[in-house]
Amino acid sequence: MITAFIKRKERKTPTVETIYFEWDSGILPGQFVMIWVPGVGEIPMSISHIGREKAFTVKNYGPTSAAIQALSPGDRIFFRGPYGRPFQTVSGRILLIGGGSGMASLHPLINNSSFGLVAARSKEEILFADEFTDENLIITTDDGSEGIKGNVIEGLKKIDLKKFDMIYACGPEVMLYNAYLYFRKIGVNAQLSLERTMKCGIGICDSCSIGGFQLCRDGPVFFMNELEEMQEFGNFKLTYSGKRVKI
Amino acid sequence: MKDSSLKTEIASLKLENPHILASGILDENGYTMKKILEEGAAAVVTKSIGMDERNGYQAPVIADAPAGLINAIGLANPGIESFGDEIAIAKGSNRPVIGSIFASTVEEFANLAIRMQKYRVDAIELNLSCPHVKGFGSEVGSDPDLVEQIVNELKLKVPVPIFAKLTPNVTNILDIAKAAHKADALVLINTVRAIRIDIHARMPVLSNIYGGLSGPAIKPIGLRAVYDVYRETGFNIIGVGGIETHEDAVEYIMAGARAVQIGTALMTKGRKIFGELNSNLLQFMEREGYSSIDDMVGIGVVK
Numbered sequence A: 001m002i003t004a005f006i007k008r009k010e011r012k013t014p015t016v017e018t019i020y021f022e023w024d025s026g027i028l029p030g031q032f033v034m035i036w037v038p039g040v041g042e043i044p045m046s047i048s049h050i051g052r053e054k055a056f057t058v059k060n061y062g063p064t065s066a067a068i069q070a071l072s073p074g075d076r077i078f079f080r081g082p083y084g085r086p087f088q089t090v091s092g093r094i095l096l097i098g099g100g101s102g103m104a105s106l107h108p109l110i111n112n113s114s115f116g117l118v119a120a121r122s123k124e125e126i127l128f129a130d131e132f133t134d135e136n137l138i139i140t141t142d143d144g145s146e147g148i149k150g151n152v153i154e155g156l157k158k159i160d161l162k163k164f165d166m167i168y169a170c171g172p173e174v175m176l177y178n179a180y181l182y183f184r185k186i187g188v189n190a191q192l193s194l195e196r197t198m199k200c201g202i203g204i205c206d207s208c209s210i211g212g213f214q215l216c217r218d219g220p221v222f223f224m225n226e227l228e229e230m231q232e233f234g235n236f237k238l239t240y241s242g243k244r245v246k247i
Numbered sequence B: 001m002k003d004s005s006l007k008t009e010i011a012s013l014k015l016e017n018p019h020i021l022a023s024g025i026l027d028e029n030g031y032t033m034k035k036i037l038e039e040g041a042a043a044v045v046t047k048s049i050g051m052d053e054r055n056g057y058q059a060p061v062i063a064d065a066p067a068g069l070i071n072a073i074g075l076a077n078p079g080i081e082s083f084g085d086e087i088a089i090a091k092g093s094n095r096p097v098i099g100s101i102f103a104s105t106v107e108e109f110a111n112l113a114i115r116m117q118k119y120r121v122d123a124i125e126l127n128l129s130c131p132h133v134k135g136f137g138s139e140v141g142s143d144p145d146l147v148e149q150i151v152n153e154l155k156l157k158v159p160v161p162i163f164a165k166l167t168p169n170v171t172n173i174l175d176i177a178k179a180a181h182k183a184d185a186l187v188l189i190n191t192v193r194a195i196r197i198d199i200h201a202r203m204p205v206l207s208n209i210y211g212g213l214s215g216p217a218i219k220p221i222g223l224r225a226v227y228d229v230y231r232e233t234g235f236n237i238i239g240v241g242g243i244e245t246h247e248d249a250v251e252y253i254m255a256g257a258r259a260v261q262i263g264t265a266l267m268t269k270g271r272k273i274f275g276e277l278n279s280n281l282l283q284f285m286e287r288e289g290y291s292s293i294d295d296m297v298g299i300g301v302v303k
């Protein structure tokens, strides 16, 4: 188990915080750690800031993430990693598509010419939109409280996807699946970072698997042609017990 | 140089090679099992399935250890009712699928075995050995009388081969092995009961405190179990524990195993391990002049 101390915290939305910590390690965009709160639980967490100062950006959605948000500067954090196959970086113009807290794993890819399509349920939940310039940003919200009303596809329709050298997306699987179908129709390449139940993080427990691949080890980032082979993508997943359910 | 063959048999189960995926590792999802079979495993053992859906323990369910890993997944499984689909998907590979089951009574074991057989598994493995769940696994598997009753009942009720997977967490594994003598094979060994403490958190790492140690750390323990049981009884044995290379597999075979299972090495080597084991073992056999696995079984045992 690796330990580090929290340096500072920033509230990003009513449910999301960025927590900065000191960790001397090479970590690549899209990789994650398994973070442990002793006595509470352990969850996967993508690293949102990978420079000298590291940070993760955590949404409060369960007991462990709530316990993480309850920590203060100076407190110790416990984790193992980094794990996972990172985003493959390219030179040129990139499009970043993030749904909800999915923006956290895309955050390390943001540069001064990147274009952002930031999707959220409502205005309050919009994450990291302020890191894109106005002309390089489209926002969609489900309730229409900011930007375009509707899902990410409504935003994609406003963008000429062919002018980008690479497209990166992260968010809920339903959103990613719809984006995948749209990319396929237009005929563009993309890297999608998926999310599934994770217990081990090291490729042995099978809880994160999709179409025979282990998300924690072969992913979480997959290319379009890899997703094409996975019958389960956008379709079925296994719950914490291992029960197959429709997505 | 002779022509060598990796084929082996355990009771009526015919295997293309001696390398089987162990229970509990990458075998909850049918698509994963199918992929591992296509990538060279001779057979897969499913994760252990019980009567009812169980979530198992909350994470952390694994902790690292020198030359190994401690796990306390806690027999998470979807329940027998929901597992047929996964077996059907895995069987799309046309290679054998071995159904692992756990229960606390003879009746439940029989019930599960009958259901597994209806799902057309090629053999059934009895988990008499999980070391970290109360009322199941090694708690059942350390009682020779209960083990004997379970094995005998299943041999009456189901025609497919029955494998009994035993725990090393007993004073004398031979007593349990003899109690399970009607099984078509013994699977030796399951994990060794263990814990880790985080010195900064000042508490055990696993949410369940106790887990089972696997990986290279337990290889000599597994070898000892296989050796002792083979020497004393000559039973069919499937060796498990810490196998990462073809040399490890050969060591188990020479101690008396007719096949081996691989679990934790999927973490260190990835799914490609099965292909590597197959080609390296074949080269070894050709180099050393063995024409079959059978030629090597038990030859390291001092009579």
Ligand SMILES: Cc1cc2nc3c(=O)[nH]c(=O)nc-3n(C[C@H](O)[C@H](O)[C@H](O)COP(=O)(O)O)c2cc1C
Pocket: A204, A205, B022, B023, B024, B025, B047, B048, B069, B071, B073, B075, B100, B127, B129, B130, B165, B189, B190, B191, B213, B214, B215, B216, B218, B240, B241, B242, B243, B261, B262, B263, B264, B265
């Ligand atoms: C994560 C994990 C889960 C396991 N789950 C089961 C299980 O459900 N049933 C079982 O009989 N053995 C289970 N085992 C034990 C393995 O099948 C095997 O006996 C043990 O790990 C030793 O082999 P290895 O060193 O190759 O991993 C599990 C092992 C691990 C590491």
Ligand code: FES
Pocket: A197, A198, A199, A200, A201, A202, A203, A204, A205, A206, A207, A208, A209, A214, A215, A216, A217
């Ligand atoms: S989380 Fe266990 S295999 Fe990926």
